Each structure stands twice: as structure tokens, then as C-alpha cells.
Amino acid sequence: MLKQTPLNAAHRELGAKMVDFGGWDMPVNYGSQIEEHDVVRSACGIFDVSHMLPVDVKGEGVRAFLRRLVANNVDKLKTPGKALYSCMLNEQGGVIDDLIIYFMDEQWFRIVVNAGTADKDLAWMQQCNTAWGANLSLAPRRDLAMIAIQGPQAAAVLHGAMPGSEQMTEGLKPFNAVNVGEMFVARTGYTGEDGYEVMVPAKSAPFFWKALLEAGAKPAGLGARDTLRLEAGMNLYGQDMDETVSPLESGLAWTVDLKSERDFVGRKALESSEITRQLVGLVLLDKGVLRAHQKVHTKHGVGEITSGTFSPTLEKSIALARIPLGIAPGEKVEVEVRDKKLQANVVKYPFVRNGKALI
Numbered sequence: 001m002l003k004q005t006p007l008n009a010a011h012r013e014l015g016a017k018m019v020d021f022g023g024w025d026m027p028v029n030y031g032s033q034i035e036e037h038d039v040v041r042s043a044c045g046i047f048d049v050s051h052m053l054p055v056d057v058k059g060e061g062v063r064a065f066l067r068r069l070v071a072n073n074v075d076k077l078k079t080p081g082k083a084l085y086s087c088m089l090n091e092q093g094g095v096i097d098d099l100i101i102y103f104m105d106e107q108w109f110r111i112v113v114n115a116g117t118a119d120k121d122l123a124w125m126q127q128c129n130t131a132w133g134a135n136l137s138l139a140p141r142r143d144l145a146m147i148a149i150q151g152p153q154a155a156a157v158l159h160g161a162m163p164g165s166e167q168m169t170e171g172l173k174p175f176n177a178v179n180v181g182e183m184f185v186a187r188t189g190y191t192g193e194d195g196y197e198v199m200v201p202a203k204s205a206p207f208f209w210k211a212l213l214e215a216g217a218k219p220a221g222l223g224a225r226d227t228l229r230l231e232a233g234m235n236l237y238g239q240d241m242d243e244t245v246s247p248l249e250s251g252l253a254w255t256v257d258l259k260s261e262r263d264f265v266g267r268k269a270l271e272s273s274e275i276t277r278q279l280v281g282l283v284l285l286d287k288g289v290l291r292a293h294q295k296v297h298t299k300h301g302v303g304e305i306t307s308g309t310f311s312p313t314l315e316k317s318i319a320l321a322r323i324p325l326g327i328a329p330g331e332k333v334e335v336e337v338r339d340k341k342l343q344a345n346v347v348k349y350p351f352v353r354n355g356k357a358l359i
Contacts, residue, residue, distance in 0.1 A: 002020055002023060002024060002025040003023055003024045003025065003051070004024070004025050005024065005025075005026070005048055005050035005051055005145060005205075006050060006145045006202040006203070006205040006206065007048045007050060007145065007147075007205055007206060007209055008025060009206070010206050010209050010210070011026075011027040011030075011048065011219075014027075014030050014219055015030060015031070016028075016029070016030045016219070016221060017029050017030075017221070019222070021051070021115070021222055022051070022115050022116035023115075023116075024051040024115060026048070026051060026221075026222055027048065027219070027221040027222065028221045028222045028223045029220075029221040029222075029223045029224065030219050030220075030221060033221070033223035033224050033227070034224075034312045036218065036219070036220035036221060036223070036224035037220075037224040037227050037228055037312045037313075038312060038313075039151065039218045039220065040150050040151045040191055040193055040220060040224065040228055041151065041193065041228075041313060041352075041355045042151070042152070042355065043151050043152065043153045043216070043218070044149065044150065044151035044152070044153040044154050044156075044157045044195075044216060044217045044218070045150055045151055045191075045217060045218050045219070045220035045224065046147055046148065046149050046150070046157075046209070046212050046213070046217040046218070046219055046220065047147065047148040047150065047219075047220050047221070047225055048145075048146075048147060048209075049146045049147065049148050049197065050144075050145040050146050050147070050202075050205065051115035052112055052113065052114060052115050052118075052146060053112070053113050053114075053115065053118040053121075053122075053140055053141070053142070054110055054111070054112050054140075054141040054144055054146070054184075054199060055110070055111045055112075055113060055121075055122065055125070055138060055139065055140050055141065056108065056109075056110050056137070056138075056139045056141060057108070057109045057110075057111060057125075057136055057137070057138055057139075058107055058108045058109075058136065058137045058139070059107060059134070059135060059136040059137050060107065060135075061134060061136070062106070062107060062108070062109055062134075062136055063075075063106060063109070064134075065128075065129070065132065065134045065136055066101065066109060067262050067264065068128075068132065068262075068263065068264050068265065069088060069125065069128055069264065069265065070086040070087065070088050070089075070099075070101065070264065071086055071087045071088070071089050071247060071255060071256040071257065071264055071266065071267075071270075072084055072085065072086035072087070072255045072256065072257055073257035073260055073262060074086075074101060074103070074109070075260070075262075077101070077103035077109075078103075079103075079176075080103060080104055080105060081102065081103070081104070081172075081176045081177040081178050081179070082102070082103050082175070082176055082177075083100050083101065083102050083103075083175040083176060083177060083186060083188060084100070084101045084103075084175075085098070085099075085100055085175075085255055086098070086099060086100075086101060086255050087099075087241075087247045087252060087255055087256070088121065088124070088265075089247070089264070089265050089266030089269075089270075090243055090265065090266060091265060091266060091269060092243075092266070092269050093246045093247075093248075093266040093269030093270045093273055094242065094243040094244050094245060094246065094266075095237070095241045095242060095243060095245060095246075095247055095250065095252075096117070096120065096121065096124055096243060097113055097114055097117040097120070097121050097237060098114070098235065098237055098241070098252070098255075099111055099112060099113045099114070099121070100112045100186075100188060102177050102186065104179060110184075112146075114237050116237070116238060117237060118140070122138065122140060125138055126138055128265070141199075142202075143201060143202055144184075144199045144200065144201065144202060145199070145200055145201070145202045145204075145205035146197055146198065146199045146200075147197070147198050147200070147205065147208065147209060147212065148189055148190065148191075148195065148196070148197045148198075149195050149196045149197075149198065149212060149217065150189045150190075150191045150193050150194075150195035150196075150220075150228075151191075151193050151194070151195060152193065152194060152354075152355065153216065154193070154194055154195040154196055155169070155194070155196075156215075156216070157212060157215045157216050157217045158185075158196055158198070158212075158215075160214075160215030160216065161208065161211035161212045161214070161215040161217075162183075162208070162211065165185070168180050168185065169185055169187070169196070172185070172187050173187065174187050174188070174194075175187065175188060182200065182201050182204070183198065183199070183200055184198065184199040184200075185198050185199075186198070186199075190225065190228070190229045190232075190234055191225070191228040191229060191232060192228060192229070192231060192232025192233075192234070192350060192352055192353045192354065193228075193354060193355065194354070226309065227309050227310075227311065227312060230307050230308075230309050230311075230318065230319075230320065230351075231311050231313055231314070231318065231350065231351045231352035232350050232351075232352060232353060233251075233281065233320070233349030233350030233351060234350075235250060235251065235252065235279075235320075236307055239292055239306050239307050240279065240306040240307055240320055241306075245322075246269075246270060246273055246275070247270075248270060248273070248275050249275060249276075249277045249278065249279065249322060250279050250322070251278070251279035251320075251349075256270065258270070258271065275325065276324060276325060277303065277322050277323060277324060277325065278322070278323060278324075278325050278327075279306070279320055279321070279322050280320070280321055280323055280327065280329070280346050280347070280348075280349070281318065281319070281320060281321075281329075281346070281347040281348060281349035281350075281351060281359070282296070282305070282308075282318065282319040282320075282321050282333070282335070282344040282345065282346060282347065283314070283316055283317070283318055283344060283345045283347055283351075283359060284316060284317035284318070284319075284335070284342060284343075284344045285332075285342070285343040285344060285345060286342040286343050286344075287342075288317060288337045288338075288340075288342050289308070289309070289310050289317045289337075290305055290308030290309070290317045290318065290319035290335060290337070290344070291305065291308045291309075291319075291337075292305055292306060292307055292308055293305065294308065294319075294335050294336055294337060295335070295336040296321045296323050296333050296334070296335050296336075296344075297333060297334040297335075297336070297341065298323050298324055298327050298331075298333045299326075299327070299331075300323075300324035300325070300326045300327060301323075301324040302324075303321055303322050303323030303324060303333075304321060304322055304323075305319045305320070305321045305335065306319075306320050306321060306322055307319060307320045308320075311351060311352070313351075313352045313355075313357060314351060314352065314357055314359070318351050319335075319344075320349065321333075323346075327346055328346065329346050329347050329348045330345070330346065330347075331345075331346045332344065332345060332346070333346060347359045
């Protein structure tokens with residue numbers, strides 16, 4: 001039986017098309033996926049992201065534990081509410097998951113992990129917790145629901161739906177969060193637009209969802225979330241990286257701290273590995289649609305598309321692809337699409353941010 005978020009009934013009342021997403025019964029769209037995409041770029045869309053899992057890590061020495069657990073450096077987190085994007089690696093340097101870490105105080109960090117990897121992530125964290133003698137509390141917060149409010153009108157919608165939130169979120173900068181009572185408001189997202197990800201008690205989620213709709217937001221499903229994140233050049237776990245791929249070949253070198261002397265799981269493997277591939281953006285020049293796993297032919301060898309779609313904003317097909325080093329933005333490659341080789345331009349991503357085309 002598929003798992004359900006606290007908003008499952010609300011999605012069905014809105015006529016959502018529901019699909020199996022990693023074992024969760026989730027809305028892929030509520031009608032037109034392109035309209036949902038466009039409303040996030042121009043106004044405000046809301047997404048149910050309650051399938052993702054917040055984990056509260058608490059106890060003495062939690063910062064030292066996270067220094068060792070993840071590839072980015074949690075010493076960058078100095079003020080309460082500050083967030084950090086990082087990968088959690090295995091000993092071979094592959095990506096177990098990508099996640100966001102929030103610093104709340106010296107004995108409490110909140111980590112948000114992906115839905116499809118949640119059980120695996122928790123098991124790995126607990127294994128490290130035991131092996132390293134950290135004796136920390138790892139508490140999965142399935143009692144919380146999470147709603148993403150995204151788009152240029154996100155702040156107005158949030159303030160309209162939640163009296164008092166304007167004062168609470170005043171001055172909240174991107175990649176920062178505030179925890180007030182039972183509500184956790186983070187200025188983060190997965191769309192390339194301004195917005196918030198708000199955690200509320202599961203029992204309160206349907207009321208908050210309704211209030212957001214009444215404040216002017218439109219519901220958006222997983223389909224629009226995928227086209228938005230790809231336009232924004234954001235990786236999707238399981239497609240653009242996984243346990244067999246280094247973050248250094250996934251466009252995520254900026255999330256790996258090799259400058260400090262801090263040791264972390266996977267560091268030795270990264271330092272000794274030979275980097276032969278890179279993640280690049282592609283824009284299709286011919287007619288067709290770029291999709292994951294299509295072969296990319298370059299002058300230095302064959303690569304593969306990791307994520308591909310039709311971009312509603314650019315009205316062109318775009319992709320992320322892992323290809324051999326030595327291919328620069330502006331060069332052309334050929335992509336195998338249904339037994340044809342189609343021309344594509346290599347570009348520097350993101351493709352779209354804050355409603356504006358960047359290529």
C-alpha cells in the first residue's frame with residue numbers, strides 16, 4: 001500500500017492526478033502541468049513535499065558528528081537557522097543522498113533528506129552514530145508536514161495565509177530558517193524562484209494548505225516541480241547523481257570542502273579519484289525532446305543525459321548531461337533520440353532563475 005501525506009485527501013478534492021512516487025501516493029498535476037509551471041514563475045504555486053523527511057539530530061558533539069558525516073563543512077553554520085546544502089557520501093566517494101542541514105543550536109541540527117532515500121539515510125546515520133560512539137539522538141519527524149510556497153508572490157501568500165508571519169519572517173534571508181512554536185519556516189526551495197518551505201504539525205497541514213489557496217496560491221504537482229528544478233539547474237537524486245557517482249562529476253564540487261583539514265566519509269576516495277567527466281547543460285537545436293539515458297556523442301567520447309525535459313519557459317528541450325571533460329559551453333554535441341542524432345548546444349546552467357532566461 002502506498003504511503004500518504006497528511007494532504008492526500010486535499011489533493012483528491014482538487015482533482016489531482018495521483019501517481020506512485022517512490023512508494024508515496026503523490027499528485028503529479030492538477031490539470032495542466034505547464035500552467036502549474038508558469039504560475040510558479042509568474043505568481044505563486046504550492047507543493048506538498050511532506051514525503052521528504054526532517055530528522056532532528058540532537059546531543060553533545062552533534063557538530064563534530066556532522067563534520068565527519070557530510071562533505072560540506074558545517075562550521076560554516078554559525079547563526080541559528082542558517083542552512084547548508086551538502087552531500088552525504090559513502091567510503092567510495094559516491095553520493096548516498098543530497099540534503100539540507102539547518103543549525104538550530106549547538107545541540108540541535110535539523111536535516112531534511114529525500115523521500116526515496118529516507119530509510120537508507122537513517123540507517124547510515126545510525127550506523128555512523130554507533131560506530132563513532134557519538135551517542136546522539138536521531139529523531140525522524142514524520143509528525144511534521146512540509147509545504148513549499150514558491151514564486152515571486154510567495155511572501156505575500158505566506159503572510160496572507162498566516163497572520164503574524166510577516167513579523168516572524170521579516171529579514172529572513174535565503175537559506176535561513178526560523179522556528180516559532182510548532183512552525184518552522186525556511187527560505188528555501190527547489191524551483192529557482194524565491195519562496196519558502198514550511199513545516200507544520202501534520203494535523204494542521206490541511207488547514208494551512210487551504211489558507212494558502214485562499215490567499216491566492218495555486219496547487220502544483222510533481223510534474224511542474226521537475227521542470228522547474230531542471231530549468232534552475234538543480235540535481236535530482238537517483239538521476240543526476242547516486243551512490244556510484246562522485247559529486248565532483250555531478251556539478252557539485254562547490255558542496256565539497258577539501259580546503260579544511262577536516263576528515264569526512266569519502267574524502268580519501270575523492271582526493272585519489274581521477275575526474276574524467278563533467279555535468280553540463282544542453283539545449284536541443286533540432287526538433288525532439290531530450291530524456292534521461294539518451295547517449296551524447298562528443299569529440300572526446302560518449303556521455304549520457306541524466307535529466308531531460310521540454311522547458312516551458314524557454315520553449316525548447318533542455319537537459320543535464322554527464323559527458324567527458326574538455327567540452328566547453330558553446331560547443332555542439334549530438335544526442336541519440338529515437339535512432340537519430342540530433343544537434344544540441346552545450347551551455348552553462350542554470351537555464352532559468354527568478355523567471356528570467358539565462359541562456
